[in-house]
Each structure stands twice: as structure tokens, then as C-alpha cells.
Amino acid sequence: MKSSANQNLKPLTTRINDNGNLEISGCDLVELAEKFSTPLYVLDENTLRTICRDYKEAFSSYPNTRLLFASKSLCTMATSRILAQEGFGFDIVSDGEMYTVHKAGVDMKTVLFNGSNKGIDELNLALELGVGRISADNFLELSLLNELAGKAGKTVDILLRITPGIECHTHEYIQTGHLDSKFGFDLTQIDNAIELVIDEYKNLNIKGLHAHIGSQIFETKVYKDEVDILVSELVRINKKFGLNLNELNLGGGLGVKYTNVDYPPSTYEIAEIIIDALNENIQKYGIEPPVIYLEPGRSIVCTSGVTLYTLGSSKQVPHGTKYIAVDGGMADNPRPAMYQAEYFAQVANKPDAEPVQNVTIAGRFCESGDILIKNIKLPYTEEGDILCVYNTGAYNYSMASNYNRVAKPAMVLVNNGTADIIIERETLDDIIRNDKIPQRLGE
């Protein structure tokens, strides 16, 4: 089976250059750190476009595939432009993501608005900008959306977000009749939702069903189970209500290789499982091939991204851990502190040096949980060395905060020796931009 870029530990263009430094797409990482300062998010355009093409090729044998990018994993105007150029639509979950893709020039008909508690202003913006589909999550939203669409004189195409009774915990999954999940309609509630749309909500037009079963998924069979459940629901609903729904959104979830012990499947492996399951179901039920949507995030953008940090102080606890501090941490990458996510790193200015010490990379933020990498083998390091942490393209910048009032890092896009800023580094004035001191507190 063909491999794909999400199975790589590093961006595809990573190599050691003539200066003895790490480079990505012809850009020396030590020079990038000097020029743009650290922490610095670096994104490799080549790897990003390659994985988009892997997805397209993998699903090319199924005629009705629509690929959406889950913007929650990384939402910037430049990356949205690249993804749109590669033929992707967008799964967005907020007005901020909607506005970003709109301003990037994305065709809003290719956008699906998803999310578990969408606000009135957000739904109105979606109506105004003409997003292609809204994934309705709950009963309140159905009635609200119907009312807002009526006021706007529009009919809205919707998918119903359902919880199909499958839940993945990275490498394992469980299947149950129903799930205790905050997202979507339980299988037992769908008929009620459909009756309401048919009988009362005349401004809504149901096109199909939407599910998402988890993230950082390594298991392939889970996608077959998902297809089986969704197609059988679609067929059952069409029969019971005399409808002709033919759209299924299977969500995202394909995993990536954060460390050497991660073995995610390729896009080609999951495509084969999904397409085989679809074809089996099409035959079994004698139906027209449904339109399928996929909305991967992490597997599209994670491998393309690295974060550069400058090493600072270090501390050897007597008979204990050696900590080396970096100039970033949980505010630019909250994943290790939130859910013990693991990362791999190398020293960008000595990638060839023998790893001789076991160290723990500590963040600069005031939380003892702010540890970026526990127990990694590195060469001897000095203050000022540049650390390159791999696989930070997804859910790093998009989850970043200003904890401790530290400014968010810049992001550069690298391509064949060129590095362009796509997110400016925040300044101290950005940090206080929204602060106000009431007059009564004095000058």
C-alpha cells in the first residue's frame, strides 16, 4: 500500500545542509530563528500540498468525494488559500474561522458550518455569507436556524450531526447503541429531528448525515463500521420518510506520527477501507452512490509544521531529572499539558551530534505541568541552541493562548529557500490592545 505524508515524523523536505544545520524546504532553521526570532512556527508548503494531493489521489476512485479541511486544526488566511487552491472545502466551527476563510477568498459554497452551540450572530453570518451546508447539532439549533433562515428569506441545506455509537480513543474504539456525547443527535433522536424538519421547519432542507468518531485514529476498521452505520441509517430514514437523502459526512480523525512508536495508516489505507465499505453497502441496498464528505484536519497539516525554540536555563535535580527550559511552552503548544501529548525534537544546529543525555524540555510558563517533552535523548546542549520540535502544524497555533501575557509567536511558510511571514509575531501593544482603565480609576 502506498505511503502518505502523515506517516512521516518530519516535513518531507527536512535535511541536514552544508552548514551542518537542519533545513526545511531549503531554509536553514538556525537562520530562520535568527531572522524571525523564537518561538517560531514553521510550515512547509511542499509537505502540505503533498498530503492534500495524497488525499485527492487516494479517494479519486470514488466519484462523489468532497474533501473539506477541518479549520480547527489550523486556520490562517494563507493556509486557507493553499487548501482552496488544492481543491479543498472547509469545515469551520466559529465566526472567526468563517471570517478567516471568507477573507482568504474561499468560495463559501464549499464551506460546512459545524459546531455544538452555534450563536445567533454566527448563524446569521453563515446565512449572509452563503455557506454551503450547516451541520445541525441539536433541537434548539434546528428551530433557531429555521427562524433565522425564514427572516433572511432563505432555505438552508443542512446535514444532521449524529453520534453513531462509535468512539475512538486513539488506538482503540468502542461501539455502543448510543454514546454519552455532547455532540449531535443520538441515534434514538434522529427520527424526531427529521419529523420536525418535514412538518414544521420549512426553511431547512436536509441533505444527509454527519458524524465524526474521534481524532489521532490508527485503527482502519472503525471507518468501515462508521460507513456501515451511516449508510444503513440513511437507507432506513429514506424509506421511513419517503426522502432521498444522499450525503454522508464521515468526519476526520486520521492520525499522524508524533514519535517513532506511532504508526498511523496512510490516506490510501483509509480510502480503501471507506470506498470498499461504501461499495459493499451500495450493492447491499441497491442505492445510488452517496456523496461523501471527509473533513480531516490533523493529518493534513500536522506533519508540515515544526516549532523552533531557543534553549535557555537548565537544571539538574540531584539524582533526578535534567530540565532544559525553552522560550515557549504551553501557551504556544498546550497539547502536552492538556493531554500528555508526546513530541519528537532535534537540536537544529547540531542534528548530527550524538544523543548523550536524557533531558526533559520545560516550558517557560508558570505551571509545573508546562513540560513540552519528557525524557528525550539529546546531544550536549548549550544556552542559545535552537530546538526544533516536529509535528506541531495542527492544534498548536490554533490552540495557542496569551497565558502569562506572553505574545503569540510568528508563523512562516517555507518553500524552496523562501520564508514568508504568514502570521506576524504579536507585540506588547497587541497584548494590551483590548485593555481599558475606567476613568474613575484616575490617570
Ligand SMILES: Cc1ncc(COP(=O)(O)O)c(C=O)c1O
Ligand atoms: C466534527 C469534526 N470534524 C473534523 C475534525 C478534525 O479531526 P482531525 O483533526 O483529527 O482530522 C474534528 C476534530 O475534532 C471534528 O470535531
